[in-house]
Amino acid sequence: MTLCRAGTREPISQLALHRAGRSAEAVTIYHQRRVWLSSQLGVDPAPASKRLHSPGG
Secondary structure (H helix, E strand, C coil), rough: HHHHHHHHHHHHHHHHHHHHHCCHHHHHHHHHHHHHHHHHHCCCCCCCHHHHHHHCC
16 A cells, blocks of 8 residues: 555656756656665556656657
């Protein structure tokens, strides 16, 4: 249950940081989460998070 809740907030927190002018911080968080998800759970970030991180997203 906790993972699901955290997963739903993942793109929202990145978007909030970006809109607050803290884009570099948002990218850092994305990379940290991506590495953790891959190494610990063997999964990728949520599609919404990937879209926010991609160019033009």
